[in-house]
Amino acid sequence: MAYRRFLAIGLVIWGLVILALGQQPSITPESLRTWMTYLASDELAGRATFSEGLGLAGAYIADQLKVAGVRPGGDHGTYFQRVEVLGIKSTNRSSVTIEVNGQKRTFNDGEGVTFPRNVGGKRTFTVNEVEFAGYGLNLSPAHNDYKGLDVKRKAVVWLGSRGPRGTDERRGARLLNSRAAFAVEEMGAAAVIGPPLGNGGQRGGRGGVPGVDFTTAARLDSPLPANITANDDFLEFLFSGSEIQYEALKAKAQQQEDLPRFTLKGVTLTFNLDADYQVVNTRYTRNVVGIVEGTDGRLKDTYVAFGAHYDHLGYLQGALPAGQTDRIYNGADDDGSGTTALIALARAFAQGPETKRSLIFVWHAGEEIGLHGSKYFTDHPTVPLEKIVAQLNMDMIGRNHDNLASESNTVYLVGSDRISSELHQILLEANAGLAKPMTLNYQLNEPTDPERVYYRSDHYSYAAKGIPIIFFTTFLHPDYHRVTDSVDKIEFEKLAHIAQLVYETGHRVADLDHEPVHDFKGPHGTDVRKSLGPDSRRRCRRSSRTTRRSSPAAASTAGDGAHRFNRILGIDRYRRLAFPYGHSAERRFCERASKPGRHSRR
Known part of the structure; x- marks a missing residue:
């Protein structure tokens, strides 16, 4: 079986490294390549959250930990923590009433408008000011539809499936689902209205059923947000009192022409949000957890956490797109890179110099369907959560952003200064101590970052609990979430270099004689x-x-x-x-x- 072959090869390589270096094992490109070659192979069928392939991946990781002397940190003395994920069907009775210059029409969910799913609750509110924000995109500095626009406590309307001509269209397409979040989060909008978004191909191997969303118990009772998509009938009536009619704006958006921004005069919107849900099944997956115990009598009951997600997207079901022959999403970079780096870190800490604090390593499942593994772990930690002093997360650290050669020594850092500026300083010192310091890019750490990277990986589950975090990534490339994210495209020297930076940073935090200061300073040093x-x-x-x-x-x-x-x-x-x-x-x-x-x- 391929699994046993790759396990044996990995153990031989690691043994040779230890013999060559004594008690100071290094993090080598060769070992990373060996582990990833198996974890991103077709045998694992894309490592979907509820799949047999993810089970094989978890067993492989656990075997690596056992051989290295990393003790189990999961349930009942095992390396595994069972993660419960609920399958739900929602019933939505929400509606929105539009009043334009005294004329009223009510649109119910599924009849002209679509409200969010997998949340429940009731609330009613009225918005008296509505702003049209063009494409609703912030692609600063090239394009920002919100520049000079006050949308606080107002409803925001946007159109278009991309951005205006001349902007980065790939980036604009990626940000479609971020537009509502940006309008509400950064601009304080009360409601967001956009056109329906097209659906991509159907991914399989997740064990889902049609019409069922996956969520956790803690999310079910969250209030329903006023973020809706609307059809032509709704939008035509909404713009019926405006100087520029919807059809004219729609035509401009389809041609990617510049769109005006203006206030829709004489418009009032009343939102009646009313949704509930039914749990139709419960699915289970597994986090993999290992612990390396610290040596200091006072500090060894505290932890530095290291994480990555080891799930991916599974495989493509049904007919393949024209010209495509591969249906498996191997996920070499996303997040085979973080997964293998985390194996290397656990083994290096287990075999190398001891640390004062204990170290906990968590391979999270379910990241791709909603950060479920990290959410479950932080809600049901296998060690006291208040004893975790920091969390270092790695997700997509094996490539260059957009395949740019100029990014060969660059890593993007997110969140390192949001909760603890001392943790950020430790990172800088660790990087300076490397034989070849890396170029640290903080572009994605900006609060106005339209990609919303701070919220898009497992570190966020820890940050939301008040735990200082650092997110390491090399960011996106053309193979992101495609079947072409394969092992042959990984920059293993760079992957090892980033893993070494994480090792040095974690080691310094683990030997710190106090918990990193929680001063909640932002990216620009303002309390x-x-x-x-x-x-x-x-x-x-x-x-x-x-x-x-x-x-x-x-x-x-x-x-x-x-x-x-x-x-x-x-x-x-x-x-x-x-x-x-x-x-x-x-x-x-x-x-x-x-x-x-x-x-x-x-």
Whole structure:
């Protein structure tokens, strides 16, 4: 069987490395290549979340850990943590009523408009101001539809399936699903209305059934966001009182011409949001967890966490697109690169110099269908969550962004300074200590980053619990989420180099005699707590009391304290609705905000 062959080869290579280097094993391109060749092979059929292929991948990772002396950190003394994922069908009775110069029409879900799925709740509100924001894209500096536009507490309407001619169309297409998030998160919009988005090919191997969404119990009671898609009939009536009619705007968008921005005068929108759901099945997958114990009597019960996701997209079902012969999404870079780097890190720490703190390594499942593995782990940690002092996440670290040769020594860093600027400084020192320091790119760390990278990988589950994080990535390339993401395109020297940077950073944090300071400074060094006003601590305490005495569903709509916490992390209301990570995170932040000395360096 190929699995046993690759396991044997991997063990031989690792043994030779240890013999050659004594007690200081290195992270080598050769070992990374061996592990990835199996993990991204056709035998694993794309490692879909609920598939046999992912089970084989997990067993392979566990075998590597066992041989290296990494002890199990999962359930019941094993390397595995069972992850529960719920399959739900939702019933949506939501509607929106448009009033244009005294004329009213009501559109129900599925009849002219489509409301979000896999969330529940009820609320009604009215928006008296509606802004047309062109394509609704922020592709700064080349193009920004929100520049100079005030959409706070207003409804935002946008059109177009790409961006205007002359912008990066591939990037614009990737941002389709981010437009609503950006409008709400960064601009404070109350509602977002866009045209229907086309569907891509159907991926298989996930074990799903038609009409069923996957979610976790904590997400079911999140309030329903006012983010809708609308058909031509809806949009024609919405623009019926405007100087520029919908058909003219639609034609311009189809030709990728510049779109005007303007206020829709005489328009009032009333949203009646009403949805519930039924759990139709429960599926299970597995995180893989290993632990290397620390040596310091005081610090060894605290942890530095390292993570990557080992699932991918499975395989393409049905007829293949014209000219395509491959149907398996092997996921070499996404996230075979992070997966193999994490194996190398676990083995290096197990065989190398000891650390004061303990180290926990988590291969998360279910990232591709909604960060489910990391969400489950942070809700059901196998070690006390409050004992995790930092989390270092690797996702897509084996290529150059957009295949640019100029990126050969570049790694993108996200989130390193959002919760702990000291963690950020440790990273800089670790990089400076490398024989060849890497070029660190912070473009994706900007709060206004339209790609929303801070929210798109497993580190976010930890950050939302108040744990300092660093996200390492080399970002996107033309093979992202395509069957062409294959092993032969991986830059293994670069992958080993990034893994070494993560190793050095983690080692320094593990030997730190105090928890990294939680100062909640943003990317530009400004303490964002100052913007909350002098009574922020009092409000925070009140919010915590409200949370304790409320049900989860009611507490999630309490809003004030949760929104304040989200602003601190750079997460705001829309993401809170889409990914409600519970109120333990809010309480934890409130604790730190009201007692800053508790986590200060002494």
